[in-house]
Amino acid sequence: MKHLLTFAIILSGFLAQAHAQDRDAFVEKLLGQMTLDEKIGQMTLFTSDWDVTGPSLRPQYKDDIKTGKVGAVFNAYTAKYTRELQRIAVENTRLKIPLLFGYDVIHGHQTIFPISLGESCSWDLQEMEASARIAAEEASAQGLHWTYAPMVDIARDPRWGRISEGAGEDTYLGSLIAAARVRGFQGKSLKDNNTLAACVKHYAVYGAAQAGRDYHTVDVSRQTLYNTYLPPFKACVDAGVASVMTSFNEFEGIPATGNSYLIEDVLRKDLQFKGFVVTDYTSINEMVPHGYSKDDKQAGEQALNAGVDMDMQGGIFMNNTKKSLEEGKVTEKDINDAVRRILAAKYDLGLFEDPYKYCDEEREKRVVMSQANLDAARRIARKSVVLLKNDKETLPLKKTQKIALIGPFANDKRSLIGSWSAAGDWTKARPLLPAMQEYAPGKITYSKGCNISDDSLQYFSLALKAAQESDVVVLCLGEQWDMSGEAASRARLGLPGIQQQLFDRIQMLGKPVVVVLMNGRPLCIPEIDAKAAAVVETWYLGTMAGPAIADVLYGEYNPSGKLTVTFPRMEGQIPVFYNMKNTGRPFDANNKYTSKYLDAPNDPLYPFGFGLSYTAFAYSPVTLDKTAMTAGGKVRASVTVSNIGKYTGEETVQLYIRDMVGSMTRPVKELKGFRKITLKPGEKQTVTFDIDESMLAFYNHELEFRAEPGTFQVMIGGNSAQTSSATFELQ
Numbered sequence: 001m002k003h004l005l006t007f008a009i010i011l012s013g014f015l016a017q018a019h020a021q022d023r024d025a026f027v028e029k030l031l032g033q034m035t036l037d038e039k040i041g042q043m044t045l046f047t048s049d050w051d052v053t054g055p056s057l058r059p060q061y062k063d064d065i066k067t068g069k070v071g072a073v074f075n076a077y078t079a080k081y082t083r084e085l086q087r088i089a090v091e092n093t094r095l096k097i098p099l100l101f102g103y104d105v106i107h108g109h110q111t112i113f114p115i116s117l118g119e120s121c122s123w124d125l126q127e128m129e130a131s132a133r134i135a136a137e138e139a140s141a142q143g144l145h146w147t148y149a150p151m152v153d154i155a156r157d158p159r160w161g162r163i164s165e166g167a168g169e170d171t172y173l174g175s176l177i178a179a180a181r182v183r184g185f186q187g188k189s190l191k192d193n194n195t196l197a198a199c200v201k202h203y204a205v206y207g208a209a210q211a212g213r214d215y216h217t218v219d220v221s222r223q224t225l226y227n228t229y230l231p232p233f234k235a236c237v238d239a240g241v242a243s244v245m246t247s248f249n250e251f252e253g254i255p256a257t258g259n260s261y262l263i264e265d266v267l268r269k270d271l272q273f274k275g276f277v278v279t280d281y282t283s284i285n286e287m288v289p290h291g292y293s294k295d296d297k298q299a300g301e302q303a304l305n306a307g308v309d310m311d312m313q314g315g316i317f318m319n320n321t322k323k324s325l326e327e328g329k330v331t332e333k334d335i336n337d338a339v340r341r342i343l344a345a346k347y348d349l350g351l352f353e354d355p356y357k358y359c360d361e362e363r364e365k366r367v368v369m370s371q372a373n374l375d376a377a378r379r380i381a382r383k384s385v386v387l388l389k390n391d392k393e394t395l396p397l398k399k400t401q402k403i404a405l406i407g408p409f410a411n412d413k414r415s416l417i418g419s420w421s422a423a424g425d426w427t428k429a430r431p432l433l434p435a436m437q438e439y440a441p442g443k444i445t446y447s448k449g450c451n452i453s454d455d456s457l458q459y460f461s462l463a464l465k466a467a468q469e470s471d472v473v474v475l476c477l478g479e480q481w482d483m484s485g486e487a488a489s490r491a492r493l494g495l496p497g498i499q500q501q502l503f504d505r506i507q508m509l510g511k512p513v514v515v516v517l518m519n520g521r522p523l524c525i526p527e528i529d530a531k532a533a534a535v536v537e538t539w540y541l542g543t544m545a546g547p548a549i550a551d552v553l554y555g556e557y558n559p560s561g562k563l564t565v566t567f568p569r570m571e572g573q574i575p576v577f578y579n580m581k582n583t584g585r586p587f588d589a590n591n592k593y594t595s596k597y598l599d600a601p602n603d604p605l606y607p608f609g610f611g612l613s614y615t616a617f618a619y620s621p622v623t624l625d626k627t628a629m630t631a632g633g634k635v636r637a638s639v640t641v642s643n644i645g646k647y648t649g650e651e652t653v654q655l656y657i658r659d660m661v662g663s664m665t666r667p668v669k670e671l672k673g674f675r676k677i678t679l680k681p682g683e684k685q686t687v688t689f690d691i692d693e694s695m696l697a698f699y700n701h702e703l704e705f706r707a708e709p710g711t712f713q714v715m716i717g718g719n720s721a722q723t724s725s726a727t728f729e730l731q
Contacts, residue, residue, distance in 0.1 A: 001376045001423075001576065008130070009354075009472065014301060017642050017700040020051050020293070021644055021727060023043055023344055024344075025349045026347060026352070027340055027343045027344055027347060028340075028466075030095065030097070030337060030343060031340060031343065032093060034339070035327070035615055036096065036322060036335070037068065037069075037087060037322070038068050038094070038095060038097075039071045039164055039336070039339045040069075040317050040318060040321050040335070040344070040374070041070055041071050041318070041341065042071035042072075042097065042153050042310075042338075042339045042342050043071065043309060043310050043311060043317045043321075043335070043338050043342065044064075044069060044070045044071060044310070044311055044315070044317055044318045044341065045070070045071070045072040045074060045102070045278065045310050045311060045312045045313065046061045046070050046072075046073060046074075046313060046315075047061070047073070047074050047075045047586040048063060048073050048074070048075050048076035048081075048632065049061070049087070051069075052158055056520065056672070059111075061073065061090060062085070062340045063485065064093045065085060065088045065089050065092075065093075065099065066088055066093065066598060067093075068093050068094065068095075069318055070099075070318075071097065071099065071100065071310075071392060072090070072099060072100035072101070072146075072310065072342075072702060073085060073099050073100075073101055073102070073149075074101070074103055074146075074312070075103060076101055076103075076143075077101070077103055077139070077142045077143055077144050077423060078142050078143060078364070079141065079142055079143045079358070079359045079360055079361045079363075079364045080143075080359075080361060080381075080699075082142070082143025082144070082279060082358065082359055083103075083356055083359035083376055083575075085099060086098060086099055086101075086143075086355050086356060087358065089355070090355050090361040090686065093707065096345060097343070097346070098344055098351040098352065098355035099355075100143050100145050100146055100147065100197075100345065100349075100351070101144050101358075102144070102145070102146035102147070102148060102199070103139065103144050103146070103147060103148070103224065103422060104147070104148050104149070104420055104422045104485075105135050105136070105139045105144065105147035105149060105185075105196065105422065105423075106147075106149050106151070106165060106420040106421075106422065107119065107131070107147075107418070107420065107421070107542065108131065108134070108135050108138075108377070108421070108424060108542060108543070109135045109138035109139040109142070109144075109368070109379050109386040109422070109423050109424075110138055110368050110369050110423050110424060110425060111134060111135075111136075111138060111368075111369050111370075111374060111376075111419075112133040112377070112417040112421050112424040112429070112481050112542035112543045113135070113374040113377050113378065113380055113381070113538055113543075114381050114384040114418075114540065114541045114542050115164050115165070115418040115419070115420075115520055115539055115540045115542075116150070116151065116165050116166055116167060117163060117164050117165070117166060117167065117168060117520065117521070117539065117564065117565065118384045118419045118539030118540065118541060119131065119380065119384050120166075120167040120168055120173070120174075120177055120348045120384075120564040120612070121168075121171070121384050121385075121386050121537075121539070121561040121562060121563060121564050121654045122380065122383040122384045122560075122561055123561075123562055123564075123674060123676060124279045124380075124383055124676065125176055125177065125180045125611060126180075127379075127380050127383060127655045128177055128181060128184070128380075129180040129181065129183050129184040130181045130184065130374070130376060130380070130628060131184065131377075131380050132149075132180070132182075132183075132184025132185045133136075133151075133184040133185075133187065134373050134376055134377075135147075135185070135196075136186075136187065136194060136195055136196040137183070137367055137552070138183065138368050138369070138373065139196055139423075140193060140194050140195060140358050140368055141194070141358075141363045141367040141368055142364055142368065142423070143358045143359050143362065144199045144358065145197060145349050145351070145358060146195060146221075146242075146243070147185055147196045147197070148194060148197060148199045148200070148201060148245060149181065149185065149198060149199065149200075150177075150178050150181035150182065150185075150201075150236070151165040151200075151201050151202065151238060152167070152175075152177075152178040152198060152200055152201070152229055152232035152233060152235075153165075153166050153169055153201075153202055153205075153207030153229070153232075153247075154166070154168075154169060154170070154207050154208075154229050154566070155168065155169060155173055155204045155207035155230065155677060156169045156207070156208075156565075156566075156575045156576075156577040157207075157208075157209070157211075157212035157570070157574055157575045157663075158212070158493060158521040158522040158523075158565065158567075158568065158574065159211070159212025159213070159489050159490055159491060159493065159521075159574060160207065160209055160213070160214060160489055160521075161419075161483075161484045161485050161486060161487065161488030161489050161490070161520070161521065162206075162207070162214060162484075162485060162486055162488075163207070163484070163520075163521050163522075163565065164286075164418065164419060164420075164484040164485055164520035164521055164540075165196055165419075165420060165485065166207065166213040167232075167567040168204060168226030168270035168563075168564030168608075169276070169564065169566060169577045169578070169579075169608060170439045170579070170608065170671050171227070171228050171229075171231050171232065171566050171669065171670075172231075172671045172672060173233075173564060173659075173671055173673070173674075174232045175231045175232045175234070175235035175284070176235070177232075178200065178232040178233075178235045178236050178239075179235040179236060179238065180196045182200070182236050182240065182455075183239055184240075184303060185197075185252055186196040186198050186240065186241070186242065190242065190348045190349050190350070191349065191350040192641055193350070193357045193360070194397070195349075197242035197243060197345060197348075197349060198236070198241050198242055198243070199241070199242070199243040199244065199245050199278065199285070200232075200233055200241045200243075200244050200687040201235040201244070201245035201247070201280070202232065202245055202246070202247030202248065202256075202280060203216045203233060203244050203245060203246050203247055203256060203263075203267065203277075204225065204229055204230065204247060204248075204251060204256060204262055204266075205220055205225060205229045205247070205249060205251055205256075205261065206218070206230065206247035206248065206249050206256075208220055208231070208249075209249060212489055212574065214228055214486060214487050214488070214489050215248045215487075215490045216247070216249070216695075217249065217250060218249040218250060218251060220251075222703060223664065223699055223700075223701065223703070225266075226699035226703055226705075227698055227699050228464045230266070230277060230363060231393055232241025232417075233267075233271065234271050235669055237267075237271045237272065237273045237619065238255055241273075241275065242276075242345055242348070243275045243277070243278055243345065244273060244275065244276075244277050244278070245277075245278050245279070245280055245312075246262075246263070246278070246279050246280055246283055246308065247278065247280060247283075248280055249287065250290060254292060255283070255286070255287045255290045256279075256281050256283075256687040257284055257286075257287060257303050257306070257308060258284075258287050258292060258293070258299070258302035258305075258306045259306055260301050260305065260306040260307060261304050262306075263277055263308065264306065264307045264597050265720060266678075267307075268307065271305075271626060274341075275345065276309040276338070276340060276341035276342050276344075276345055277306075277307060277308050277309045277341075278309065278310040278311075278312055279303065279308055279309070279310065279311055279312045279314070280312060281312050281313050281314075282312070282314040283312070283314070283318040284296075284300055284303045284308070284311055284314045284317075284527065285301070285314040285337050286713075286728070287299040288553075288561055289516065289716045290618035294445045296314075296316050296319070296320060297319075297320040297323070298317060299319055300316035300319075300320045300321055300324060301315070301320075301324050301329045301330050303332060304317070304321065304324075304330050304334055304335070304338070305334065306337075308340050309338035309339075309342055310338070310342060311339075317513075321335070325348050332489070336596070345384075345460055351533055354608070356725060369428070369543075371406060372542065374493045374544055375545040377542055377543050378544035378547050378548050381541035381544050381545055381548035381549075382541075382548040382549075382551045382552055382557045382559075383560060383561065384538075384556075384561055385536060385537065385538050385539075385540060385541070385548070385549065385552045385559050385561050386535070386536075386537040386542060386559065386561035386562065386563055386611045387535075387536055387552075387559040387561070387611060387613065387614075388535040388536065388537055388606055388610070388611070388642070389529060389532060389533075389534055389611040389612070390533075390534045390566075390612055390614070391533050391534065391565065392512075392533065393614075394512045394514060394533040394534040395514060395528060395534050395536070395552075395553060395555070396552075396553060396554055396614060397440075397472060397474075397553050397554050397555070397616065398439040398441065398547075399440045399554065400440075400443070400708060401440070401442050401443065401470075401471040401472050402443055402445070402469065402471045402472075403440065403443055403445070403465040403470055403471070403473075403474055404437060404445050404447065404463075404470035404472075404473045404474070404511075405432065405433055405444050405445065405446045405447075405474050405476070405503070406446070406449040406463045406466060406467060406471070406474070406475050406476070406502075406506065406657040407446045407448070407449050407450075407451060407474060407475050407476030407477050407499070407516075408449065408451055408452045408476070408477075408499070409446060409452075409476035409477065409478055409486045409516070409518045409562050410434040410446060410449075410474075410476040411430060411431050411435055411448075412429070412430055412448060412476075412518075413426050413427060413429040414426045414429075414431040414481055415478070415479075415480055415481040415518055415540060416430075416431065416481075416518070416540055416541065416542065416543070416545040416546070417429050417481070417542055417543060417545075418481050418484075418485070418520060418539070418540030418542070419481055419482060419484055419485025419486070419520060419539060419540075419636025420486070421481075421542075424542075424543070428543060429542070429543050429545060430543065430544055430545065430546040430547050431543075431545070431546045431548040432476060432516070432545070432549050433446050433546070434546065435546035435547045435549065435550035436474075436546075436550050436553070436554075438547075438550070438556075439550050440552045445466045445469065445470065446466070447459065447462045447463040447465075447466040448462075448463070449502050450463075450497060450498050450499060450501075450502045450720065451497060452478075452479075452480045452496055452497055453480060453496040454498075454711070455497060455498050456496055456498075457498070460502065460505065463502065463506065463704065464505060464509070466504065467506045467511055468511075470511060470615065471475060471511070471552065472511065472512045472513075472514060472533075473506055473509075473511050473512070473513045473514065474514045474516060474553065475501065475502070475503060475506060475513055475514065475515050475516065475532075476516045476518065477495055477499045477502075477515060477516070477517060477518075477528075478495070478499075478517050478518035478519040478523075479495075479496060479518070479519040479520060479521075479523070480496070481520075481540060482522070483517065483519075484521050485520060488520075490521075491571070491573055492524075492571060493521070493522065493523050493524040493568070494523065494524050494525070495523065496523065500527065500528075503515065503528060503531075503532075504527075505618075506529050507532070510619050512533040512534075513531075513532050513533055513534075514532070514533060514534040514535075514536065514553070515528050515532045515534070515535045515536070516536045516538055516553075517535065517536065517537045517538060517539075518538055518539065518540060518545075519537075519539065519540075520539065520540060521565075522565055522566065522568065522606075523567070524567075524568055524569060524570050524571060525567075525605070526569050526605055529606075530604055534642070536549075536553070537551065537561070537563075555614065555647075558611060558613055558614045558615065558647050558648065558649045558650070559611070559612070559614070560611070560613060560649065560650035560651070560652070560676075561611045562609050562610060562611035562654075562718075562719065562726075563565070563606055563607070563608055563609060563611060563719075564608065564609075564611050564718070565577075565588070565608065566578055566604045566606070566607055566608050567604055567605045567606040568604050568605060569600060569601070569604060570600060570604045570691075572597070572653040573597075573600065573604065576604050577608065577610070578607055578608035578669065578720040578721070579608075579667040579668065579669055579670050579671070579720075580667060580668060581665050581666070581667055581668065582665070582668055583595045587602050599671065603721070604652075605721055607720050608671075608719070609652075609654050609671070609717075609718070609719035609720040609721075610718075610719040610720075610721070611652075611719070612628070613645070613647070613649040613650070613651065613717040614645070614646075614647045614649065615643055615644075615647040615648070615649035615679075615681065616643075616644050616645040617641055617642065617643060617649070617651045617661050617679070617718060618642045618644045619639055619640070619641055619642075619643075619716070619717055619718065619724060620639055620641075620642075620727055621639075621724045621726075622637055622638070622639050622714055622715070622716050622723075622724045622726040623637070623726065624637055624638075624728055625638075626671065626713065626728065627727075627728050627729065628728060628730075628731055629691070629693070629728055629729070629730050629731065630731050631693065631731070632693065633692075633693070634688075634690050634691060634692050635691045635728050636689070636690055636691070637688065637689045637691060637714045637726070638686055638687065638688045638689075639653065639657065639687055639716045639724070640654055640684055640685070640687075640689060641679065641684060641686075642679070642682075642683070642684035643679035643680060643681055643682065643683050643684070644682075645681060646681055647681065648678065648680045648681065649678070649679060649681065650676055650677070650678050651677055651678075651679065651686045651717065652670060652674055652675070652676050652718070652719060653662045653674060653675045653676075653717075653718070654673075654674045654716065654717060654718065654719065654723075655671070655672050655673035655674060655676060655689045655691075655714070655716050656669040656670060656671055656672065656715040656720060656723060657672045657691070657695060657696065657712055657713065657714055657715070658670070658712065658713040658715070659696060659698070659708070659710065659712055660710060660711040660712065660713060660727075661711065662698070662708055662710070662712050663700055663701070664698070664701060666698065669715055669720065670697045671720070672689075672691070673689045673691075673695070675689075676686050682687075689714075689716070691714065692709045693730070694707070696708075696712060696730060707730060708730070709729075709730050709731055710729070710730060711727055711728075711729055711730075712727065712728055712729070712730060713725050713726075713727050714726050714727065714728065
């Protein structure tokens with residue numbers, strides 16, 4: 001068996017090399033036949049009129065295809081429609097180069113999964129890869145080749161609306177999730193007709209927008225770039241991601257789309273990225289208001305010279321590059337290099353062999369929103385739920401209890417699929433009310449309570465009556481779907497409208513209140529945490545949200561989600577995240593002149609990694625197999641976890657490490673490993689982590705990735721704030 005495996009590896013290597021040689025020869029031959037206008041056309045990406053993610057600039061896109069002015073199209077899907085557009089390209093242009101069809105397949109295509117932030121709270125890499133795989137199967141069945149995902153921006157400011165699209169605040173976990181999603185989208189081979197070429201975004205440091213305001217300025221050091229924001233991109237490149245999208249922000253005073261340090265030095269030379277680089281929507285044009293370019297023509301020159309291959313929607317290359325070449329402002333070599341990378345991507349997708357391979361209407365009918373996909377969406381959704389509070393075993397609910405289901409989200413469909421749901425059909429989403437009625441027929445009384453964001457009290461009286469007559473109130477509160485996502489930053493993170501007032505009035509009745517949150521970011525809800533009997537964070541769980549939430553509320557599924565982002569108590573704490581650095585005057589409650597607030601505690605409402613279960617877990621002290629690690633060696637850390645509750649449950653055991661003294665100050669702790677385990681009541685399991693030198697390393701002032709000798713603290717627990725610890729020396 002070992003010899004067979006070795007042979008298979010060698011064979012796959014030969015096949016990959018042969019494929020690359022065939023591709024390169026094909027691309028060079030085609031490139032030699034192309035005119036300058038045809039080359040620039042391949043570097044141009046326009047939207048169709050099917051769907052728009054920004055202001056449409058070119059309604060004449062079909063004419064652009066016929067004249068070879070566009071090589072890729074986004075916002076066009078369905079097998080029939082993409083076949084129509086592809087036919088224009090391969091039957092009406094001189095060289096018959098097929099189009100590349102892209103789309104925002106972010107957290108599902110038509111079967112919508114939890115928003116990416118919510119799904120990350122499952123800490124289940126296999127399930128996240130599976131949801132991306134299903135999304136790719138559905139999207140490719142509707143004629144799509146390319147998705148603008150995964151979004152891997154590390155985000156530590158919940159005011160920023162696009163925190164909903166990523167995996168939260170942690171670099172290590174975010175990198176693992178990023179790679180899993182690339183593998184899910186791209187499958188085993190891009191030549192298969194059920195895969196999508198992934199596009200990792202937004203390169204780079206987009207999640208660090210000042211004041212949490214979308215599109216705003218970013219200012220971080222190169223060390224912070226390498227240690228915090230770059231690793232998820234590296235993980236995607238290592239996983240073979242096909243393309244990279246530039247971000248809207250600047251880095252070191254230069255917009256990312258015109259930043260040769262980011263694109264050429266870091267991405268292509270350091271990370272060894274071989275695919276193509278596409279801009280975000282009109283980001284070349286936007287270098288003019290940035291104050292970096294005097295006009296569109298110069299912006300196009302700066303972008304091309306920096307290493308950009310494809311212009312999304314701006315028309316800058318199409319309108320200016322020919323003249324820029326004549327003036328010597330750009331080189332033919334850079335144009336050819338860009339076109340090579342784009343043609344190579346089309347070759348890898350098999351589009352030159354069969355440009356219609358993704359346009360199969362029979363497969364489309366069979367695959368899109370199949371029952372198997374819906375079942376997977378329900379399974380993954382309930383794994384993404386995080387139980388934040390559960391006093392006096394209020395949950396799970398009993399089917400015999402009279403439940404008042406109240407709130408603007410209790411029977412809502414639209415918000416369930418969240419932002420960036422693109423092709424998702426919210427009318428097919430399954431809300432909570434009918435799902436709970438299936439569990440407990442005749443026991444559910446529904447009342448809207450209030451609207452999401454206005455101050456009308458018209459529904460209060462019916463809601464209070466329903467609550468008064470119930471055994472338990474389930475109160476569904478949160479943000480409307482478009483209050484998070486792109487261009488949806490919020491300065492105040494409390495509940496919109498009069499939802500807090502509704503909670504206060506119902507809570508005064510003395511009934512146990514279970515708050516079910518639906519939102520795209522951490523909210524500031526200290527009063528709800530203080531007064532509610534239970535708090536359940538469900539995010540926007542997608543098409544099967546209602547059944548998944550009902551599964552959790554009634555105990556069909558024991559919640560196992562853990563937060564991947566910190567919840568602040570109030571906006572004044574932001575940014576607050578678990579792996580901050582210490583100061584020279586760390587917090588001391590007995591010393592005024594230390595780092596703290598006068599009017600609030602330092603600690604958050606819910607820390608990173610936090611999440612409860614219907615059962616309870618106990619942790620033993622951490623043990624190490626040795627107290628010193630030599631270069632190239634390992635230390636084994638162990639902890640025994642016991643289920644001391646009444647239910648079988650899943651626990652995510654988390655490993656954190658602190659470098660106590662370094663040539664650069666280091667965070668107070670960093671996630672370096674985790675294990676998901678399942679324990680029956682009374683069962684226990686010893687969980688071990690092998691710590692090697694790479695887990696202790698960081699990028700120093702010279703941007704060298706290395707571990708430094710010294711003392712390291714090992715912490716293991718069920719969340720970042722509750723751990724036991726031990727120390728060892730790296731010699």
